[in-house]
Amino acid sequence: MTNRIPPGQVETTKWPVLHYGDVPKVDTTKWTFTVSGLVEHPFTLSYAELVALPHKTVSCDIHCVTRWSRLNNSFEGVPVQALLTRAGVQAAAKFCLVVAEQGFTTNLPLSDLDRPDNLVALGWAGEPLTPEHGWPARLLVPRLYFWKSAKWVRGFELLDKDIPGFWEQNGYHMHGDPWTEERYGGRGLTQHEINKFRNASKTILG
Numbered sequence: 001m002t003n004r005i006p007p008g009q010v011e012t013t014k015w016p017v018l019h020y021g022d023v024p025k026v027d028t029t030k031w032t033f034t035v036s037g038l039v040e041h042p043f044t045l046s047y048a049e050l051v052a053l054p055h056k057t058v059s060c061d062i063h064c065v066t067r068w069s070r071l072n073n074s075f076e077g078v079p080v081q082a083l084l085t086r087a088g089v090q091a092a093a094k095f096c097l098v099v100a101e102q103g104f105t106t107n108l109p110l111s112d113l114d115r116p117d118n119l120v121a122l123g124w125a126g127e128p129l130t131p132e133h134g135w136p137a138r139l140l141v142p143r144l145y146f147w148k149s150a151k152w153v154r155g156f157e158l159l160d161k162d163i164p165g166f167w168e169q170n171g172y173h174m175h176g177d178p179w180t181e182e183r184y185g186g187r188g189l190t191q192h193e194i195n196k197f198r199n200a201s202k203t204i205l206g
Contacts (some may be wrong), residue, residue: 006178009069022044023131024101034155040088053078060142063178079118093158106165145176
């Protein structure tokens with residue numbers, strides 16, 4: 001039987017609530033989701049438009065950088081690949097900066113984002129997500145540590161460079177593979193270095 005718990009992890013049946021800052025208050029009548037950057041057809045969806053798209057259910061395990069793993073989760077939402085196809089990703093795009101509420105970001109190689117098990121998730125275990133777990137929508141990228149599955153997600157910016165997100169700027173690994181224990185990547189960035197990266201990304205962050 002294949003071991004489903006990565007090295008250094010402990011299985012839990014709970015889903016701990018972990019995030020930086022407060023749970024945002026979201027008005028879904030004003031909420032939008034944007035795909036921009038190196039794409040042929042940038043677009044913005046309202047919450048109603050996102051929810052109306054075809055859904056998919058994904059069964060997966062999730063692994064947190066704080067060393068817990070939860071097996072046999074069921075998420076429902078909009079396939080990320082459908083959104084990327086709609087946008088028409090350009091050949092120059094190799095990375096994505098995922099943007100969420102309150103200025104939170106995380107970075108992903110396009111090869112990790114453009115996979116069939118990834119969702120803009122709207123529900124978990126047959127129920128809508130709770131605000132503490134990312135309602136109205138969160139990214140699901142189960143093959144990486146769960147901080148890459150950004151809560152309260154608001155968009156994707158496709159880029160030709162790998163721009164570190166919030167936790168990556170603060171010393172977390174740029175990739176985050178749980179099976180090779182890519183938890184931390186070295187020192188955090190200085191404010192000057194952070195500003196340099198922000199200036200390289202204007203579409204969503206500007």
